[in-house]
Amino acid sequence: MESPGSYRFRPATPLYAYRQSWFSRYLSPPVRELLDAGPFAERALRSPRHVDACILFTDIRGFTELSRSMDPGVLIDTVDRCIGRQVNAVERYGGYVDNFTGDGLMAVFEGYGIEENACLCALEIVQRPDRMGLNRADDQVPIGAGLHSGDVVMGSIGSESRLIYTTVGDTVNVAARLSGRAAGCDVVISDPVRAALSDGAARHFRRLQGPAPDGVDPAMALYRAEPR
Structure with missing residues (x-):
């Protein structure tokens, strides 16, 4: 979809x-x-400027073990294909990649319908590879994703010799922690994200049981989805 x-x-x-x-x-x-x-x-x-945004983090599950079992060239090729597929999905749903996190990425969605676009993007990204026609053994890498929306700050950070323009703030930190909570082929979102979804998109997500990850408000409801 x-x-x-x-x-x-x-x-x-x-x-x-x-x-x-x-x-x-x-x-x-x-x-x-x-x-x-x-x-x-x-x-x-x-x-710096304040922006309302939805932040998406993705991460390959079991990457450390994967890196130990693969030839370095095959490993880089696998990660490159995996990241490339994610970037294409992010751009197709109206977001952009803020930075790469080794075996994953951080994406930013701004404007109208950001939560819905970000969630549909995440669901596509974590689809099981065999359902996307990816049949090579080294393509079978499980991906987890986390999303949170709210106020962020965009600006330059670094030193006079090296600067990057990036997005920071509590919204970013929470999205990263929710990604860490997600299992392979799994998407975890916050209550503000789910509240903004249409009924059709919200049906993908069910209440997540158990304690909230460290650094996430324990009173905030979390939801998870596995793509069909």
């Missing part, structure tokens, strides 16, 4: 999209957008 959201960011200028197309792939959409500000780009990049 596809429900692509509108892409928040304008296309990159010709400087980045055409003359430097190889380089633009190393920049996140917010950075490409802010660079369009011309002489005000640096000021814009250094000025």
Whole structure:
């Protein structure tokens, strides 16, 4: 089931999209957008802003054991294909990748219908590989995902020699912890995310029993889903 959201960011200028197309792939959409500000780009990049967003974290389950059992070349190829499939899904549902986390990623969804788009994206990402036509043995990697929505801060962090433009805040931290709670082929979401879903999307999720992960409000209801 596809429900692509509108892409928040304008296309990159010709400087980045055409003359430097190889380089633009190393920049996140917010950075490409802010660079369009011309002489005000640096000021814009250094000025933090508050945004309402839905944050998605994914992670390959059992990656440590997987890395020990695979040839390094096969391991990199497997992770590359797995991450590439996730990136395509994120972009198709109107989000963008904020950063990669080794064997997973952090994605940001902004704008209208962000929770629904993010959840549908997560459900697609964690689908069992055999149901997606991925039959190679090294493609059979289980993925868990976690989502939370709320206020985040976007801005530059680092030092004068190395800076990144990223998204931070409690919403990001909770989404990461919910991802850690998810099993393979599993999606865990917070109550604010589920509350924003349509009836059709909400039916995928059931109340998660047990204590909340460390760092997550124990009074907040959590929900989980396994893709069909």
